[in-house]
Each structure stands twice: as C-alpha cells, then as structure tokens.
Amino acid sequence: GNSVTQMEGPVTLSEEAFLTINCTYTATGYPSLFWYVQYPGEGLQLLLKATKADDKGSNKGFEATYRKETTSFHLEKGSVQVSDSAVYFCALASGTYKYIFGTGTRLKVLA
Amino acid sequence: DGGITQSPKYLFRKEGQNVTLSCEQNLNHDAMYWYRQDPGQGLRLIYYSQIVNDFQKGDIAEGYSVSREKKESFPLTVTSAQKNPTAFYLCASSKGGTGPYEQYFGPGTRLTVT
Numbered sequence: 309g310n311s312v313t314q315m316e317g318p319v320t321l322s323e324e325a326f327l328t329i330n331c332t333y334t335a336t337g338y339p340s341l342f343w344y345v346q347y348p349g350e351g352l353q354l355l356l357k358a359t360k361a362d363d364k365g366s367n368k369g370f371e372a373t374y375r376k377e378t379t380s381f382h383l384e385k386g387s388v389q390v391s392d393s394a395v396y397f398c399a400l401a402s403g404t405y406k407y408i409f410g411t412g413t414r415l416k417v418l419a
Numbered sequence: 420d421g422g423i424t425q426s427p428k429y430l431f432r433k434e435g436q437n438v439t440l441s442c443e444q445n446l447n448h449d450a451m452y453w454y455r456q457d458p459g460q461g462l463r464l465i466y467y468s469q470i471v472n473d474f475q476k477g478d479i480a481e482g483y484s485v486s487r488e489k490k491e492s493f494p495l496t497v498t499s500a501q502k503n504p505t506a507f508y509l510c511a512s513s514k515g516g517t518g519p520y521e522q523y524f525g526p527g528t529r530l531t532v533t
Contacts, residue, residue, distance in 0.1 A: 340519050351423075351509055351524035352462075397461065401519030405450060405469060411461040 310335040314398050314410035321388055321417050329383040329413045331372075331398035339402035341365075341374055341381040346395045346412070355383075355396070388417045421446045423525035425510050430530045432504075440495045440528045442510035449515025451493035452522065455479060456507040465508075468493055469515055497530065504532045 315330040333341065340359045344352040356365030361376035370385045381398060398410040423444045432438045444451065450469050454462040464477030468487040482501025487493055493512075497504045507529050511522040 342521060344524075349527075351425075351526045352511075352522075353524070354521045357521055403519065405452075405467055405513075405519075407452075407464070407519070407522060409454075409462040411459060 310339065310400060310402055310406075310408050312398050312400055312408050312410040314396075314413050317395075317412070317414040319413060319415050321415070323390055323417055323419055324387045325417075327383070327385040327388045327392075327415070329396055329398075329415070331381045331383065331410060333379050333381065333398075333400050333408075335379075335400055335402050337402055339400040341372070342399040342401070343370070343372055343381070343383050344397040344399060344409075346397065348394075352397060388415070390417045390419050393417045423510060423512055423523055425508075425525035425528050428526065428528060430528055432530070432532050434532055435499045436532075437496055437498050438504075438530065438532075440497070440508055440510075440530070442493045442495065442525060444491055444493075444510075444512045444523075444525075446512055446523060447490070448512035448523070449490070450513045450520075451487070452511040452513075453477075453483070453485065453493070453495045454509045454511065456509055456527075462509065465495065497532075504530060506530060 311334045342357045343355040356367045358365040358374035364373045395412045401407045426441045452467040453465040466485045468474035484496045510525040513522045514520040
C-alpha cells in the first residue's frame with residue numbers, strides 16, 4: 309500500500325542555517341505530494357504542494373521538488389528563522405480522498 | 420473569513436462516557452475528515468465523508484461514530500467502546516470531485532479521558 313517515510317526528529321538548527329527534511333514515498337500511480345506545518349497546539353496548515361513529477365512547490369522560502377525517480381519530496385529552506393520552529397508533515401494523496409501522512413519531523417531553531 | 424472551527428479546544432471526560440466533538444466549516448467544501456494524532460504517530464484517519472448523508476470508515480474507526488446531516492457540519496462521537504480515547508483530534512475539509520485537493524484543518528480538540 310501507499311506510505312510516507314520522513315526523517316526522524318527533532319532537528320535542531322541555529323538561525324540562518326540551511327534546512328533539509330527528507331521525505332520518501334511509496335505509491336502506485338501518480339500521487340500528489342504535500343508538506344504541512346503544525347505550530348504548537350494548532351491544526352495543520354498547508355505549506356506547499358506538487359501534483360506531478362518534476363514540479364517544485366514553494367512558499368515562504370520553503371521548497372520541495374517532486375522526484376519520481378527517487379520517490380522523494382524533500383523539504384528545504386536556505387535560511388531558517390526561530391519562527392520556523394514547528395512540526396513538519398509530508399503527505400501524499402492518491403485518489404480523491406485517501407491521504408497518507410508521515411509521522412512528522414519536529415524542527416527547533418535556536419537564536 | 421472562511422475556515423474550520425472545532426470546539427471545545429480542551430475536553431475532559433470520565434471513562435465510560437460518550438463525548439461529541441464539534442466540527443464546522445464555511446468553506447463550502449464537500450469532503451470532511453476526522454483524524455486522530457498521537458505523539459510520534461502522525462495522523463490516522465478515523466472517518467471521512469464525501470457528501471452529505473454519506474461517510475466511510477477510515478483506518479481506526481472502531482469506537483467512533485459520525486454523522487453528516489449538513490454540508491458544513493461533521494461531528495465525531497467518541498464512544499465508551501474506544502479503548503484509548505485520550506488524544507488530539509483534528510477535523511479537516513477539502514473540495515470534492517476529481518482531486519486530490521489539499522486539506523484544510525481546524526485547530527483541533529484535545530480530549531483527555533480519566
């Protein structure tokens with residue numbers, strides 16, 4: 309069946325460091341891929357998405373490229389801020405209503 | 420502003436009691452979802468509904484029930500049959516039809532059962 313694997317956290321970085329959070333997936337067909345962010349005590353917010361191979365999603369300085377050859381959708385940001393501290397979820401959707409979420413990666417950015 | 424509201428934010432119940440969590444959306448979305456979130460386990464789908472008066476079980480539906488009498492409302496009842504109900508519950512909605520479409524989430528309800 310479909311699955312999403314994210315790197316284990318927590319990830320601790322200094323402000324202005326480069327961020328990579330790895331995400332790989334297993335799916336039949338051509339899923340859409342998403343990154344969501346969750347701040348403490350809140351629901352998830354969509355950060356970015358990509359719907360087909362080689363698409364690059366981007367938002368608020370974050371980027372991720374849909375790599376079909378490596379079945380990956382790694383999240384990157386060139387310079388993190390303290391305000392980026394949150395939990396990040398990779399997700400895929402294949403078919404209209406079935407979403408699969410990764411287990412989440414906690415990011416802590418230190419000033 | 421359009422969005423999803425969940426109430427209450429915190430809920431405390433005694434073991435053996437049923438409890439209903441509210442979820443309302445004004446995004447005019449056809450599809451709605453309930454997830455359970457436990458530490459280190461990500462999100463697990465409890466129930467989802469594609470259209471009014473119709474809903475399907477997700478991966479962990481045992482001990483839960485839902486209704487979808489109105490497009491904007493999708494309440495979740497946690498019954499006494501749920502073995503470990505203490506968790507953070509998230510409601511979401513999305514457009515219907517041919518997708519997939521991104522999901523929009525509510526702020527969540529943290530349920531504690533003692």
